[in-house]
Amino acid sequence: MFFGGTGDLAYRKLYPSLFNLYKKGNLRTHFAVLGTSRQTMTDDKFRAAIKKSLADSGNRADSKEASDFISHFYYQAHDVTDTAHYSVLKDAAEKLDKKYKLQGNRIFYLSMAPQFFGTIAQDLKTQGLMSTNKDAFNRLVIEKPFGRDYDSAKQLNDALSKSFEEEQIFRIDHYLGKEMIQNIEALRFGNTLVESLWNNRYIDNIQVTLSEKLGVEERASYYDNSGALRDMVQNHIMQIVSLLAMEQPVAFTDTDIRAEKVKALRSLRVYNVADAATNFVRGQYGAIDNQPDYRHEDNVPHDSTTETFVAGKLLFDNYRWSGTPFYVRTGKMLADKFTRVDVVFKKPLVDIFAFPQSQSTPLAANVLTIFVEPHAGFSLQLNAKTADAGFQTEPIKLDYMVDAAKSAETPEPYERLLHDVLKGDGTNFSSWPEVSYAWKFVDQIRRVWDLQEPQFPNYTPHSMGPAAAEELIQRDHREWIYRL
Ligand code: NAD
Structure with missing residues (x-):
């Protein structure tokens, strides 16, 4: 699940990288990508944007391989600051889980401004988006910056660790x-x-x-x-x-x-x-x-x-x-x-x-x-x-x-x-x-x-x-x- 799924980083880096993993066989059939951000958009429009993101990064976006990959993409409009709204994401995630036999495995990628990281992590837990299947994984990926000093970083970490264990948190440092x-x-x-x-x-x-x-x-x-x-x-x-x-x-x-x-x-x-x-x-x-x-x-x-x-x-x-x-x-x-x-x-x-x-x-x-x-x-x-x-x-x-x-x-x-x-x-x-x-x-x-x-x-x-x-x-x- 990509929060900030219509952002610059997602289009420029994340989706093309995911496609490379698909081409190399690291992703096959049992996966689905749910993009989310505030704006409303149909799945088709989102898929057209993914196609453009693949083409812009030098891929043959009209190949069968690309369209098979893109068919795994879905979109759900959602405001991360609205707690009640997480139920729409939960429903969408559960549907995809069934359709693609994901066995409850979930990755939440927060590709958006860090001021939202704490709220999202909290609501993912309280609103039941995290998988409760004990054999499944829940992983949280967060972009930089991680705070602007020790105190704010600690505050952010305390907020995240209310929902996720340290080994479930993947703090990106692309170096x-x-x-x-x-x-x-x-x-x-x-x-x-x-x-x-x-x-x-x-x-x-x-x-x-x-x-x-x-x-x-x-x-x-x-x-x-x-x-x-x-x-x-x-x-x-x-x-x-x-x-x-x-x-x-x-x-x-x-x-x-x-x-x-x-x-x-x-x-x-x-x-x-x-x-x-x-x-x-x-x-x-x-x-x-x-x-x-x-x-x-x-x-x-x-x-x-x-x-x-x-x-x-x-x-x-x-x-x-x-x-x-x-x-x-x-x-x-x-x-x-x-x-x-x-x-x-x-x-x-x-x-x-x-x-x-x-x-x-x-x-x-x-x-x-x-x-x-x-x-x-x-x-x-x-x-x-x-x-x-x-x-x-x-x-x-x-x-x-x-x-x-x-x-x-x-x-x-x-x-x-x-x-x-x-x-x-x-x-x-x-x-x-x-x-x-x-x-x-x-x-x-x-x-x-x-x-x-x-x-x-x-x-x-x-x-x-x-x-x-x-x-x-x-x-x-x-x-x-x-x-x-
Ligand atoms: P962006 O501004 O292009 O995208 C932000 C996304 O968040 C958009 O999809 C927007 O619709 C969504 N959003 C904003 N408010 C929302 C809300 N209330 N509810 C739901 N969705 C909301 O940002 P970006 O450049 O893609 O960067 C994302 C993160 O990655 C940031 O933390 C940034 O520091 C980090 N980062 C970006 C780059 C880069 O090259 N762009 C590089 C390194 C790190």
């Missing part, structure tokens, strides 16, 4: 559906070469960059209320960092992986006021050519203090990571659109090639880069001898990039995540303890920032952010690996 984010576990726990060095003895620092080329576009009113710290750091960056920092799980199961991520986040140092001010910097983009600065974008107040850029240093107080910082940065209107992780190893303690008459340049650090998007792959920088006479070293790279044909077959994040929900696998979703530790960390930065009026705008579009982001890392005698 966890990305191929190379899922590959972090394979890379770490599938390779002795990597995991045996994956600690503060051998790693100098880890850098996570989520860079966006565009400005706020049409999301301005939402974004201005949120900012880069809440929109990107609290969820996506904290999830990536916890996968990089966690210990090896006992087994490759959602419960074991989540347990390790939570342990890692628990040892993340929550900063006091002074450290928050030193270890995190913010930015807002200025104007360039005929593009306005952030404050003159449509739907942004001219005195907005919302940050469109964040860079920060994270420190873990545990045996594996003590003394090895994780630097993170994200922002809009930066030089390029990409996501990458750079793992910078310590240099050899002694550079034996740097004897007095040597022509050799000093050894470079080994760097393992995980390219997440737009291209997926790894790169490992090593030092090797040049092919010239004499003896000099130079950095060389071992690269593995997923080729274009393979990339085209890689499922989109939403396809993977919907598949996981169908299987009941919570590995790639954020659990409540993860969300709560991430908010507690981020709230402290926000609290400090709210005490002081920032000097905005402070970075040029198409750069890699404000000068303060360079100073943050240079102060530690380090550099960002990706630089212009």
Whole structure:
């Protein structure tokens, strides 16, 4: 059942992803999709919209396969704020249950504004929409954002947990559906070469960059209320960092992986006021050519203090990571659109090639880069001898990039995540303890920032952010690996 079934996300991502799962045989005959939103619409009109959504995403929407798939779609108008109205959904769900022999299994996907999540969850239970068949599943899928600070997130979680158990709640973080984010576990726990060095003895620092080329576009009113710290750091960056920092799980199961991520986040140092001010910097983009600065974008107040850029240093107080910082940065209107992780190893303690008459340049650090998007792959920088006479070293790279044909077959994040929900696998979703530790960390930065009026705008579009982001890392005698 899709709440917000006529929304942008549903049409653009969810229905095409579901169709991909259908094409691959992950959905066959025993399924029905009930779309719901406020507007009235017939099933036929809804199906025509689904057909368009499939066509717009590059599918042959007039094929027999597509029309068989679309025949499983139904529509019911419903206002989520009207408790009495849930009975129409209940009737529709029961009819479909019988028709498609669903045995009471239900998935409720809330693809709408988060202010409705609590009410919907409550009414699903009190109005009898949740299946009472003890062998059947009830699963609740919710979109981001999950609160705007720890208190509001807790309030939301308390509301949800009155109706659903933690293992029935699937909090979407679409970065966890990305191929190379899922590959972090394979890379770490599938390779002795990597995991045996994956600690503060051998790693100098880890850098996570989520860079966006565009400005706020049409999301301005939402974004201005949120900012880069809440929109990107609290969820996506904290999830990536916890996968990089966690210990090896006992087994490759959602419960074991989540347990390790939570342990890692628990040892993340929550900063006091002074450290928050030193270890995190913010930015807002200025104007360039005929593009306005952030404050003159449509739907942004001219005195907005919302940050469109964040860079920060994270420190873990545990045996594996003590003394090895994780630097993170994200922002809009930066030089390029990409996501990458750079793992910078310590240099050899002694550079034996740097004897007095040597022509050799000093050894470079080994760097393992995980390219997440737009291209997926790894790169490992090593030092090797040049092919010239004499003896000099130079950095060389071992690269593995997923080729274009393979990339085209890689499922989109939403396809993977919907598949996981169908299987009941919570590995790639954020659990409540993860969300709560991430908010507690981020709230402290926000609290400090709210005490002081920032000097905005402070970075040029198409750069890699404000000068303060360079100073943050240079102060530690380090550099960002990706630089212009
Ligand atoms: P949208 O505004 O396009 O759609 C909202 C849907 O909710 C519509 O179907 C609307 O009819 C319905 N709705 C609104 N009030 C209602 C009510 N009282 N009763 C019943 N239905 C009601 O929003 P969207 O862009 O599809 O986003 C949905 C959710 O997904 C949000 O939480 C958003 O933050 C999240 N999200 C969206 C995107 C995206 O690319 N669009 C990306 C990430 C997360």
